[in-house]
Amino acid sequence: MSQPFPSRPLALGLLMAALAAPLGLQAQSASAAVAATSGTETVGRVVVRFKAGAQSVRAQALSARTDVATARQIARSRAQSLGQRMGLALHAHHSLDERTQVVLARGLSSEALAARLARDSEIELVAVDHRRRLAAVPNDPLYPQVNQAQGSNGHGQWYLMPPSKDLVSSINAEGAWDLSTGSSSVVVAVLDTGVRYDHPDLAGKLLPGYDMIGAMTNDVDALAVANDGDRADSDASDPGDWVSNADIEAGSISGCTYDDVANSSWHGTRVSGLIGAASNNGIGVAGVSWSSKILPVRVLGKCGGYDSDIWAGMRWAAGIAVPGLPLNPSPARVLNMSLGGGGSCSDGSGTATMYAETVAAVRAKGAVIVAAAGNTSGQAVGLPANCSGVIAVAGLRHVGTKVGFSSVGPEVTLAAPGGNCVNASGACLYPMLSTTNSGKQGPVSNDNAYTNSDASVGTSFSAPLVSGVAALLLSVKPELTPDQVRQALVSTVRPFPTTGGGSAGDANPPACTAPTGADQLECYCTTSTCGAGMLDARAALASVAPPPPASSGGGGGGAMSPAWLLALLASVPLLRRWRRQP
Template sequence: MVGMSEGQELPVLSQAAGVTVTYVRPMSGDAHVLKLPTAVSPKEAAVMAAEMAKLDGVAYAEPDLIKTIDGRAQRLLYTPELTPNDTQFNEQWHYMYTPGTSEGLNLVNAWNLYTGSNSTIVAVLDTGILNHTDLAGKTVAGYDFIDDPFVGNDGDGRDSNPADPGDWILANECGGSHPADDSSWHGTHVAGTIAAATNNNLGVAGVNWNARILPVRVLGKCGGYTSDIVDGIRWSAGLAVTGVPANANPAKVLNLSLGGPGSCSTTEQNAVNAAVAAGSVVVVAAGNSNANASGFTPANCNNVITVAATNRTGSRAFYSNFGSTVEVSAPGGETTVAANGVLSTLDTGATTPNNSNTYAFYQGTSMAAPHVAGLASLIVGLRPAYTPAQVLSLLQSTARPFPGGSTCNTSNCGAGIVDAYQALTQLSVVFDQDIYLPVVLRPAPRPPATSAAFTYCQSWF
């Protein structure tokens, strides 16, 4: 609220605030209401008001904050919990938060604040993607970066078709001694967690109801080459890659549920740095070796958000990598009991896809990372100008402390379990995205005033 002299004009106030303010209405007490062009946090509003208060002829300026019933913790103007009608949503414990039983992402409350924007693009650098009824209309044109036909398993090299043909392997086919394995449909599972069609009376929900997936195929039979992954990182962020058409839909968030042992190579670090400089948040799985994540790449690269996995009760999942390299944790599940895994979109084809449009419980830091990527996409949807560093800071500062008795702590599992409701609440979202600053005149020994109130091979994890 700002008290100002009669002659004070909006352009002067706008200049002080650093944004264009518009007149809304007069209010009681010789005050007027002005509106900011976009939502800002109370702290940001206070800074703007303080700058206005410095103007000659302004008595004071204060943010026009919304008050709530005591104990309602900034629920603001929202309705009770927004629970989607997806038929298997009740099995997605990893989205819920019931202390001691479901240490999930706390999304039901968060969705009352914001459900996402279809202008937000999230790149999934993985095995590609399948046609699935719960992902229909949720993708933009991607790319297949696998150069080696054997790894690609689709009869060709790089092309504009990121569909997943299957990554099944025969015994010992990848060198050394290993058993045969069915196709994972890993990229489809990851994509569903981030942005499955939600509130559509079908299957599962996605963290971001409205974001779209940019499928970037970098993994196939036996994993994927670092060279392909690096090109995928750059292209996903909208950067040029020789011999590849420009990406018409650069992603604000990149999810890499992949990795392998070793140090972060110069090639990888340069690609990550370039993507971050272009404004993309890079989220990486910590790895599933129950080892220090500092020995795995790209989890140990600088400027990435490395994610460890927790189980249903908020302890470190038995397989999850750990250590000071980890920034935050998120639900990755443990399928020793199937229902304690992470439920998402899949296919039942053992080798090639059979278009079964099914769902399955998986476990892994691969499942934890897309929870964080999905939440990051909600944040950048609300704050498109946020830098990757600001997104990480918000995720860490609003992360939920690990519950009592957890095997996780801030030394081995990052700042805490990411909490969607706390993160979005910190942004002080209002449904219509408007925020007002009251600018009110207080009589002072000044001229008579009226006032204005303005309110190497790497594999998936």
């Protein structure tokens, strides 16, 4: 028969007393107690349950009504008797019910202690008292797969979840978050269209950044591309990159055609949200690296951006002095470049040389460069992703096949989800949810907007997943070089699937082949076309920061709340996470 909970004053007294002096250790100083459990000496910790008819139980009953001092004395007496029988010096900790308590022994592992105590005739059950860690699943409402909030697609942020038979390419960010959610000392530069600083889900994550557009030029064309009324300055805000028929008819932007006519993309805001939206804050979405800072570097405007602005932006972001610009006070460890265009970094041209030299200079500063492979429907990877030293990222469908739009080739480092709609009509089923702005041309102020079920897809959104994981790696091991970050990513990938593809679930796409100039849509990735394999955030992070042996493999949510501890102390007898690539 269960006993009632103690009165509120008694309950608080039990809790405070237990926190102040664990059973059997109350004579120790605070420093000695800490040394016993966190120093170099091994301390075994197990939970034992005595049999109902055991002499130790019959000698003195323990119940919910037992006062604190008596409860300690009974637990201590039982532990001492058990220790004497087994030839061990046992220390008693708190009791869980009338027959179950925690005991500790120095000089033995928990597993060895459990094996010894299980042999005692009075013991019914022994369990190692593992240290559990919180499962870091964010409370952002658009994260869960089943949530339909705010127009969600119904699959939430599927690409961050643990992989499953239905979500083969998901990166298991949940598993990585059990090891680290990032560090504010790691800065990720987003070289893009700028960012909306007033988006609530990016609050506190954004550094001042810089607007590079027109930094190397002083012509009218640059002013039109910038679309903010000025040239290079310290305001990296995105004013919108919409292109209208009037822009084309005016001819103010060279190379801009009617194919470019579109509403504002808010591309930099979308990319920034994937890398590091404010997470576990009860609104919107989660980013890969919860704590890392984002440095917006605006290099793209209307109809794209110029190489010169991109080169200047890369150097400035890494902390390299650029003539005419102030030195960046917050050098980035990761540069995300969800942009690209045609050309090869090894064709001997001046453009190729400049990209190669810029990449080398940035890497020499210790910064990792991640770039989108491109969206050329199975054709070759372009600049800057094909430069040596750049981590090029191809795009995957949710089932792990190459998504139709992604470029392929031997320059690809690895692959990550890029979004895909599957359905021919209606809301996109597997988009890349992120922060955005609802303005068609100029921005809506303080707009808490998300892409939701829009067809937000592209290798532009594959790259920031890798950038976010790179930030996590550097958060736990800041001394990693760019090559070591790359190695951690590629050595821990999951292999590409060879079955289960097909947009309708019953088709069998071919294997991807080397680019020939012809389109190749959905296909089964190979290591010569889509990189080493599929990004695995948890495995990558564990490779540089292995979980403690006492942890039970990430997750589990074993932290004790005061209310639960109170229930245990009461002894109730119940135990029961150039151009933007679209």
